[in-house]
Amino acid sequence: MRSIDQALMQLRGATRRARARLPGALGRPVRPARLDLRVARWSGLDADADDRALRPAQARETIVDAVAWLGPLPVAVWPGTQAADAAWETARGALRLAYRLDCHTTLVTDGHGLDADRARALVDGGLHRVQLQLADTADAPAAESALWALAAAATARGVPLRLEAALLWSAALAPHAATLATGLSRAGATAVAVVPGWRDTGPALPLPPGLAVAPAAAQLTGALAGARGDGAPGLPGSGRCSVAHRRVERSPDGLLRACPHLPPLPDAALREAWTTGRDHRDRIQACDRQCLHPLLGGAPG
Secondary structure (H helix, E strand, O other), X not given: OOHHHHHHHHHHHHHHHHHHHOOOHHHOOOOOOEEEEEOOOOEOOEOOOOOOOOXXXXXHHHHHHHHHHHOOOOXXXXXXXXXXXXXXXXXXXXXXXXXXXXXXXXXXXXXXXXXXXXXXXXXXXOOOEEEXXXXXXXXXXXXXXXXXXXXXXXXXXXXXXXXXXXXXXXXXXXXXXXXXXXXXXXXXXXXXXXXXXXXXOOOOOOOOOOOEEOHHHOOHHHHHHOOOOOOOEOEEOOOOOOHHHHEEEEOOOOOEEOOOOOOOOOOOOHHHHHHHOHHHHHHHHHOOEEOOOHHHHOOOO
């Protein structure tokens, strides 16, 4: 794409994010600034063990509807925790379509199932960014293998690919954090940071020296001090939640949400669901939890 087209896309994205942060700004209703497609269940985020998954047609329709309404926007695709082959195929097709529609593309994965062939297919399909999430030391080999495969594919094709890794902070992970961060960096991650877990499981151990905290989770250490350990989403907190105005997701059950922890928006096409989903947004505004995870409340990629 020509540099002028890229500049225009960046300007449109900045404008969308500004409107998302200032509801009602410029006399327009709030619109989502990014789209997330969660193909299959993500451990720790989805409370139940539902094995439903998005169909390829659902993923394609959601991307097309989003771009027709909002123009090219950041699209993140999550194949799911330890994703099956079918989920990976849905994710690959969705990322390829989003790229062809001039969207910035992000893959969110735990690394399971991401081998050399799959990495090449993703890179060839126009992948821009990878956010690898590590919640358990047992998942480290898969995470590192996935990073090696992605870095090799990007190098072989001569294309830029942003590789990031995040450690979901917990008392179980804390003693191994420094070792894990070193391994992920050696495997190709250009940035390794700590992010909060999806749910409040109680205070974790202090951060080891030199390990970064994701900018969108800068309140992590202070917030953990007040954790209740009640297993509810996020952490106890106050202040306006940004999730309602920054993202919309198509969940594995096929329904649309801004917050993945609350009942969905109306079962309708994207634009209609968003514009008529007052109850969903009111629940977010009334929530007394604080979800610090950058994939929910952080700035879009």
